[in-house]
Amino acid sequence: MRHVAEGTRLLVIPASSEVLQAALEAGYITTFLAAGAMLGTPGCGPCMGNHLGIPANGETVISTANRNFRGRMGNPEASIYLASPAVVAASAVLGRIGTISDVRSVASHRLQIEDSERNLENDSEVAMSGQAGRMTPQDAWQAAPILTSVAANPANQNPAPSDNLPSSSLNLQSSAVTGRAWRYGDDVNTDVIFPGKYTYTIKDEAEMARHALEDLDPTFAANVQPDDVIVAGRNWGCGSSREQAVTSLRAAGIRVIVAQSFARIFFRNAVNNGLLPVVCPEAVAAIQPGEPVTVLLDRCIVRCAAGEFPFPPLSPSVAAILDAGGLLPMLRKAELS
Template sequence: MGKTFAEKIFGAPTGAIVFAKPHIVLTHDNTASIRKTWEKMGGKKVFDPNQLLITLDHNAPPTDDKLANDYSSIRTFAREQGIEKFHDAGDGICHQIMSYYAKPGMIIVGSDSHTSTAGAFNAMAAGIDRTESAGLWKKGETWFRVPESMKITLTGKLNKGVYAKDLSLWIIGKIGTDGANYMSIEYHGEGVKNLSISERMTITNLASEMGAKNAVFPADEVLAKHLGTDKMNGVWADADAHYDKVMEINLSEIFPVVAAPHSPENVKAISEVQGTKLNQAVIGTCTNGRLDDIRIASEILDGKKIAKDFQLLVIPASKEIYMQAIEEGYITKLMKAGATILASSCGPCLGTGQGIPADGYTVISTANRNFKGRMGNKNASIYLASPAAVAFSAIHGEITDPRGIKGNDKFVTNVQVGTTVSIPKGENRKVGVVWNYADADNLNTDQMFAGNLTYSVLSSDPPAIMPHLFKGFDEQFAENVKANDIIVAGDNFGCGSSREHPAVGLAHAGVKAVICKSVNRIFYRSSVNQGLPILVVPEAVNNYKQGDKVDVNFANGEIKINDKVFKFAPLPQQLLAVFEAKGLINYLKNA
């Protein structure tokens, strides 16, 4: 039996736990918080300064004095630690900056869920949390579970008016936001050669929205040309490798789609929502802020004007792209059309920086997430689409097909989009010690802890997290959660951003366990690092009814609901030791 990409790069079979030293450890604005965690671990000098890549991007330039002070402290840290791969505010978004360093066969980790973007360069690239990043600063290596793999075979070529963003959303719409949970996605087939590196970056960027650990493309002639070399020493799967899931897509059969509010898996044909009135548009982010994205938008908007009372924000992904766009005349065309050009940064994508939408606004964006409250206002709605669809829609002030037609396409899928987006005010979901969120699939980190608080409230300050915990989902949670409480939740618990604040807050509150149908990969790792047990036992969730008595016995591997017992594999001793130490910080400090 042949080996998958993941098996080859880690040198071990699927399911094995291996320790490895990543080639690059990426952090960004969260470096300020990571530094404090690292110091709690006893850190004084980073293990390998050449391993670290630090960018200032999520709030660049800083919008208040606290963020400005954080930026200042990060600059000092980078200088004192001899970190040469440091990029200051304005240089660009971390994942675009990473593209200037990533090479085939590398192992790359980052304290951001979209670190998977570097898979476009034939690298194993995966997101981790802040605490694990701090551990890497101290020891230089971390553990990896060799993931199961999914093979997606592409044939044909995208039609005019259809883009890589449509392909990405198409896949998410077909498999759901947990359809590739913890998996390594490999892109195969002759259709791959028809995708540029920029397009591949869009596709690998959105692996996180599929639940995947990583996504990767081969080191082919397209990558070789991009890197300016004739020879590529990449890593790729054997022809007879085993895959747990396979999918085939003819690129010529794809039509323009959007992800409708409030989930990336709520995919519709653009024809199905055409005419939806809009107030704001965003072109940029780590998903679609590259030169070809800006070129496409500028060509569409050239000589035209955006709709009356409409706001169009354009955010180049890096200073290099910004300057190229100026030289090519793209920025002038966009500004003449009425667009506002922001500094190279994450912009309003996660609800920080400039461009937060007003109450009742409907936004169309090239970003990667549209959870409720994602852009900083839970009273706004977000559609995700390609740069072309966003540009056309900005002209008309309503969702518009980039093909210039009124189509009758319909996106067909078996994915059931979760209906419990938030708990209505005044509805009590706690009985005894149990919080009943069993009907809530895709409970995401944006609702657990708002993105616009991520850098004003550090994850290294648990008491400061508590008043904001779950506020975007259940307003009663923060005031009523107690030690030894148990949370019962649905599928894909903790999906979304890699921010560790929710896990930190739940562990600090003393939550005994989260019992769920499935869990997001990064959230699971984050929970382990904080000493918060996550038990994936779907049978228990399906059998739970509000008011049932629930208890957990970790030593015996048992969940008891009333008189019925559900088994789970007893936790390994090393894992129990982390839980008993109340998290990785204490465990490493005492090791």
């Protein structure tokens, strides 16, 4: 049996309790543990920076997870590479990023070395092909930077809805929102909107606000004002489904985001938490960083220095949720009535 290389961690995180049970029955867990792996609690684990310690500054991770944005797994100063389970397992054995072929090559080389050493012990002269003199087994392992090897199969886990949602509603029929524009680009993911390392450690919404966008724009949390408007490119809010990506922005005073497009899950989380997602590519192209922006909710217009730009009206059901301040406030009102 091959073992995890010295100085390397191999973390095995089953996606669910069902996956863990199946792996136990198949004998996989016994094999992993015997090889020196560490078993984590089933769930997202390393994928969201909630496991057996986040990576250190400068540490290299190779993972079977599906995202490697900056700050993934809890530390923006770590490097995250994605690979197949076979490559991750091979890398854990090698102590560097490599393939199954590399493992076999090293194993074959080690056998040659062991044979050579045995012959030397018998006072036999051995000339190893391509080598001048003796080579130790450690030489054959081709020393390289140490990495953290993570074998994970993360499941999507939505945090429980907050019972402390902001109470203010947008009042789509009569109100307008005016504030400075905070401009960002395409594919801004939920890991940089609200870092995964805080997902299960910060519960207070005011504290969430202090960490909003900190891995993308460290100046945002300290300088954002109530009713400022985020202006973004395509696919805002891609990545994981964490609700805190919306809650932290609401708590920071953001009530409207204008974007070329939204990731589907973020769009729905925004509506459910009373934050208006406006799809208006023309306005995004025209708005400059820091300029005043007004979103006329009743007219479905984004107004900026370059002019007025219409956006599609919301469906009645979505409008009702936003008018109530979010899905939970709407349900509570319905229950009381």
